[in-house]
Amino acid sequence: MIQVQHLVAKYEDRVILNDISFDVHRGERFVIVGGSGCGKTTLLRHLIGLQRPASGRVLIDGADVAAAGEDELRTIQRKFGMLFQNGALFGSLTLGENVALPLEEYTALPREMIQLLVRIKLNMVNLGGFEEFMISELSGGMKKRAGLARAVALDPSILFFDEPSAGLDPITSAELDELIVQLNRSLGTTIVVVSHELASIYTIADRVIMLDGGAKGIIASGDPRGLREQHDDPRVHAFFNRQPRPAHDRPHGGINPPASGSAV
């Protein structure tokens, strides 16, 4: 379903990911894990075509995201939905209008049908009856679920999630994880999640790959429970058992790139 071949990702001259390859199979729940600043989000942005790789290929259903032109990329992007970290809902629209937007833009359905679909989507994420709410009136957990409702508006065959549990309480977070698993089981949607929350990873993942900032690539892959029990790499062992890294292995100074200057 998704094939990543020899992907190299750079910011200017700084290499973030060096020559990584992996496949995600249809109907799989695939989680990309790793510590902060290891390039998880960068990898995700390459998968969904927001950033182009320095070299290598990203194939979704055989179509190369990296080489696609504007129109082709848009066609590929309609196959998947993306839930951004903070929902990324449009603040100028109501919740219902947010979910209706992709349906209005990409289908020829009449108004009543779109309204019904919006209600179905919101009902799926337990937000039934909140159609008329403005985004600023929603809590953090509701925004995530609303973002999910918008992401599944067109019934995509792949769903991408960027840190679904970030900023959520454990209960809301567990409920969202459950919803992700349900979507996968019921609709067969392929799930690709970026996360560093161990609880989420164990609930969601069929298979994980672990990225490491120092190695600029994949240092482990497989079933997360298996990786927790037995892996020789101390970084992998520390991550899946929630332990501090060996002292000699910690980087000094900042991990993230310095922010560029803002303009007045």
Add this chain to the structure above:
Amino acid sequence: MSEAAIAADTGDTRGAYQLLPETDERGLRVAVRGRIEIGNAQQLFNDLSARIDGAKALALDLSGVEYFDSGGGAVLIALRQRMAKAGGVLRITGSTPAIDGFLGLVDQDALLAPPPLPVSRHVGLAIKIGEASIATWHDVRELLLFTGEVVLGLRDALLNPRRMRWRETWLYMERTGLDALPIVALISFLMGLITAFQAAVQLTQFGADIYIANLVGLSIVRELGPLMTAIIAAGRSGAAFAAEIGTMKVSEEVDALTTMGFDRTRFLVTPKVVSLLLMLPCLTLFADMVGILGGLTVATVGLGLPVQVFVRQTRLALGIWDIYSGLVKSVAFAILIAGVGCLRGFQAGAGAESVGRVTTSAIVAGIFLIIVADAVFTVIFHAW
């Protein structure tokens, strides 16, 4: 089963479905095969609705469905609603794991209930007037409070110059002053040029070409220079201040400053006000000179006046007070522009849209205040 198969081409390349209807003593039975998806949901609903046609019971056999998504879900729920309204029943006799999975995700009873009515936002005239009055009162109160804050901030800066955030102030001086030079130069040169040209057409009729220097000099230095520069600054710097503080407000940076015990005026407002206060008079002087240069260009090229003559006449026409009065105005304009820019920034609510709104409001209010202040100054200077 009667094989009256109807192939419905949905016009969507993604696929089609087949309806296999038959009627028995218990009502209408329809077997659906193929794909049911968002793309053909409406068509399927229309086809099935046409077939029901008053039937009290409809049994759907969906075991032949190859693909089913929420479009199919919408068809089932819309059919249920329709049957229920007519007092009939919809039964699903055959299903697939995909359909069961989908139906397991949603609460069908909740969806069958009528949708919640949109909240009525209609209010009466009296309420509107009342709300507008209260909003205006709040706005005035906020403006007064904020003016007080700015005055106190400026007093602190004067009494305690070392406590000023000079690093930010330098940065803002560069952005509001130096970076504005090209646009100020272009606009004031053209203003001088246009004024001189319009004047020349009239003055040459009386052989009074030489007075073009008086007209251009006085109108630029007293009025157009300060005014145009201030309007440019409102569009550039006032808007930037509002957008910057508005974004900080939205991303809780202002709250962070307050929580850390910092004075938001000293950190965010004073550097901006002081920098514009220092730079706007400089920009105005610069605009005066470039504007007169524009007039000179028309006078020498268009009317053939020698440069020395134009310069001498300008010096005769302009008193030092003319230049001062322009600078006094520009100081007042600077406080208004920077103040209203910062105030509007702090008034941002939540979200990107509110930042856009306060930025617009900063420019509109800035230009409005500039013009009003200019009128007040004109009256004061005239009475002096």
